[in-house]
Amino acid sequence: MLKVENFSVSFSYNSSQLSKKQVSAITSLDIEVKAGEIMAVVGQSGAGKSLLAHAILGILPRNAHTAGKIYFKGRSLTAQRIKKIRGKEIALIPQSINYLNPLLKVGTQVARAARLSGLKNRDEAKQAAHSALARYLLDDSVAKYYPFQLSGGMARRILTATATVGMADLLLADEPTNGLDALAAEEALGHLRELADTGKAVLLITHDIESVLKITDRVSVFYDGITLEVANTSDFTGKLCLRHPYTTALWAALPTNSFTSPPSQATTPSNGKTGGCPYHLHCAKHGPDCADELPRMQELRDGLVRCHNA
Amino acid sequence: MLECRGITFSYDKNHKKLFQDIDLKINPGEIVGMPGPSGQGKSTLAKVLSGYLQPQVGTVLVDGSPLPAGKNPVQLIFQNPEHAVNPHWNVRKILNEGGIINPELSKNFGIQNFWLDRFPHELSGGELQRICLVRALCSNLRYLICDEITSMLDALTQAGIWHSLLQEIEKRQLGVLVISHDNALIARLCSRVVHFFEDTGK
Numbered sequence: 001m002l003k004v005e006n007f008s009v010s011f012s013y014n015s016s017q018l019s020k021k022q023v024s025a026i027t028s029l030d031i032e033v034k035a036g037e038i039m040a041v042v043g044q045s046g047a048g049k050s051l052l053a054h055a056i057l058g059i060l061p062r063n064a065h066t067a068g069k070i071y072f073k074g075r076s077l078t079a080q081r082i083k084k085i086r087g088k089e090i091a092l093i094p095q096s097i098n099y100l101n102p103l104l105k106v107g108t109q110v111a112r113a114a115r116l117s118g119l120k121n122r123d124e125a126k127q128a129a130h131s132a133l134a135r136y137l138l139d140d141s142v143a144k145y146y147p148f149q150l151s152g153g154m155a156r157r158i159l160t161a162t163a164t165v166g167m168a169d170l171l172l173a174d175e176p177t178n179g180l181d182a183l184a185a186e187e188a189l190g191h192l193r194e195l196a197d198t199g200k201a202v203l204l205i206t207h208d209i210e211s212v213l214k215i216t217d218r219v220s221v222f223y224d225g226i227t228l229e230v231a232n233t234s235d236f237t238g239k240l241c242l243r244h245p246y247t248t249a250l251w252a253a254l255p256t257n258s259f260t261s262p263p264s265q266a267t268t269p270s271n272g273k274t275g276g277c278p279y280h281l282h283c284a285k286h287g288p289d290c291a292d293e294l295p296r297m298q299e300l301r302d303g304l305v306r307c308h309n310a
Numbered sequence: 311m312l313e314c315r316g317i318t319f320s321y322d323k324n325h326k327k328l329f330q331d332i333d334l335k336i337n338p339g340e341i342v343g344m345p346g347p348s349g350q351g352k353s354t355l356a357k358v359l360s361g362y363l364q365p366q367v368g369t370v371l372v373d374g375s376p377l378p379a380g381k382n383p384v385q386l387i388f389q390n391p392e393h394a395v396n397p398h399w400n401v402r403k404i405l406n407e408g409g410i411i412n413p414e415l416s417k418n419f420g421i422q423n424f425w426l427d428r429f430p431h432e433l434s435g436g437e438l439q440r441i442c443l444v445r446a447l448c449s450n451l452r453y454l455i456c457d458e459i460t461s462m463l464d465a466l467t468q469a470g471i472w473h474s475l476l477q478e479i480e481k482r483q484l485g486v487l488v489i490s491h492d493n494a495l496i497a498r499l500c501s502r503v504v505h506f507f508e509d510t511g512k
């Protein structure tokens with residue numbers, strides 16, 4: 001459904017004395033999502049996860065430069081093509097209700113999303129909105145609410161309804177569990193699983209690796225703008241199945257596991273400036289090559305890993 | 311001891327009470343956990359304990375006396391550090407708010423010197439949360455209220471921050487209230503758990 005190859009995003013800033021500065025946000029990203037599958041992108045805050053969704057949708061700010069290839073349904077996803085199909089074939093489930101219009105009733109907004117996704121008829125759109133809300137167990141009275149009147153869990157369901165009211169085949173879910181308690185988070189993720197089971201592809205962006213493991217098929221681990229590993233969900237059981245030292249450390253740091261912290265305290269990610277593996281400063285296994293050369297992505301045990309010592 | 315006696319709070323006279331008649335004691339050096347689903351008043355109780363809000367009934371006492379004006383020995387750390395700092399200030403100025411920057415403390419929390427000239431939006435969430443903690447720890451702090459302080463961070467950053475904080479808590483014998491929906495995290499950190507906000511029905 002979606003394939004992203006060696007994708008990068010950088011920003012140019014006007015720094016002092018009229019000179020321009022380039023800052024790299026995503027250095028090298030590879031991802032593939034198939035129909036009927038949930039692919040989770042996991043990484044720390046500031047790793048560039050949300051940028052990925054915005055890059056796919058072509059809604060990055062103007063000072064952003066992208067390189068690399070994005071394919072959607074086998075064809076290259078160009079700037080012109082994404083303009084035509086975003087909201088129709090690819091939909092975003094945004095991070096928070098800040099993405100809704102605060103002055104419009106939510107029912108109206110869901111209906112508007114339905115019209116933008118291709119339903120020309122106003123009544124049809126209303127009907128579609130009604131059934132989208134009903135699908136997420138929201139009754140008609142909720143349609144008359146304004147965004148600020150929603151609870152966290154309700155807001156999640158509205159945002160999901162907005163994205164799924166059309167016929168999008170690919171859904172990008174940005175931090176769907178943020179600010180939700182365990183029960184509401186489970187429900188939100190359950191909805192994503194249902195959507196994948198109806199044949200849609202779901203790209204799930206999150207920092208919370210633990211809660212997504214229950215529903216995702218594969219996990220792509222992202223660190224400082226670089227994809228370090230693509231693992232199967234079943235790899236996150238014992239210690240030996242994971243491929244990259246960062247993934248192993250991330251897994252071990254969970255309170256339910258050993259809650260261990262990295263050997264060296266966190267320093268600012270280098271933003272790919274060094275050219276080596278972005279994790280080498282914290283890595284227990286790092287060797288002489290790690291600082292200088294970015295390892296190539298290689299296949300290992302039915303997954304992918306970018307590590308010299310894997 | 312940080313103590314609250316018979317606290318009742320509602321935001322509005324006509325609204326129902328968020329919580330009623332709550333008693334809580336936190337001893338120095340003790341880490342108390344408070345789990346519970348969202349929307350039931352955990353954060354409001356945190357604000358009452360740290361003096362941001364006044365309860366309608368009941369009192370909050372620090373070592374026997376009410377919360378002093380000026381530098382508060384009870385500090386609240388929020389879930390979103392970006393909302394807790396002035397976006398127009400650089401990190402040095404933000405840290406200075408807590409008093410003189412203690413280099414050893416900064417080192418324990420992994421604060422890099424080059425962060426000091428940056429602005430809040432140029433740091434990641436985890437980095438900014440470290441700044442907020444160091445700012446709070448610099449002062450005459452005795453009690454720390456941690457309201458979901460790592461719930462928007464990845465597991466590695468979360469573990470790193472808590473390990474730094476645990477050292478400091480041990481060293482200075484701080485009393486801590488940990489508010490979190492993550493029961494596993496509370497089980498890791500806390501010696502005692504209070505259940506004010508569970509199964510009260512929707």
